[in-house]
Amino acid sequence: MQTEEKDKLRWIEQSSRLLDSAFRVPGTNFRIGLDPILGLIPVAGDLVSMGMSAMIIWTVIRHGASGRLILKMTANVLLDTLVGSIPLLGNVFDFVYQANQRNVRLLREYHYEGKHRGSAWGVWLAIVLLVLAWLAAMIWLVWWLFQRLAFSV
Numbered sequence: 060m061q062t063e064e065k066d067k068l069r070w071i072e073q074s075s076r077l078l079d080s081a082f083r084v085p086g087t088n089f090r091i092g093l094d095p096i097l098g099l100i101p102v103a104g105d106l107v108s109m110g111m112s113a114m115i116i117w118t119v120i121r122h123g124a125s126g127r128l129i130l131k132m133t134a135n136v137l138l139d140t141l142v143g144s145i146p147l148l149g150n151v152f153d154f155v156y157q158a159n160q161r162n163v164r165l166l167r168e169y170h171y172e173g174k175h176r177g178s179a180w181g182v183w184l185a186i187v188l189l190v191l192a193w194l195a196a197m198i199w200l201v202w203w204l205f206q207r208l209a210f211s212v
Contacts, residue, residue: 077092078108079159079160089154094143133186139152
């Protein structure tokens with residue numbers, strides 16, 4: 060691995076540690092990061108955390124990682140964001156799941172063990188279509204609720 064790649068991997072590891080395990084809970088061996096702390100701020104905290112995780116994934120993409128690795132990393136972040144957005148349960152999930160640390164493990168396996176190689180374009184297409192369907196459903200739900208509330212007054 061070249062020096063530039065090692066520097067980027069170090070940056071990714073440090074960013075992941077900050078998000079998932081930067082602080083030790085006093086009197087315990089448990090560690091938490093900014094992710095579960097930011098999750099205490101409804102919606103905005105989860106979006107900021109997802110944005111920081113996305114920056115890590117973008118760095119990996121720019122350095123030529125395989126589609127399969129990017130897919131697995133993105134799935135970790137999306138799961139973390141979706142479940143993490145549920146009040147209280149999401150905070151516990153953020154504390155336990157630690158998506159960014161999982162992504163660092165995947166990245167190490169990719170670089171050092173040659174795992175997670177290959178394309179994942181078909182799965183990406185399915186994910187994009189599912190996200191678009193989900194967005195359409197949310198827009199319809201908001202419209203439907205607005206119609207119900209507007210006519211009930």
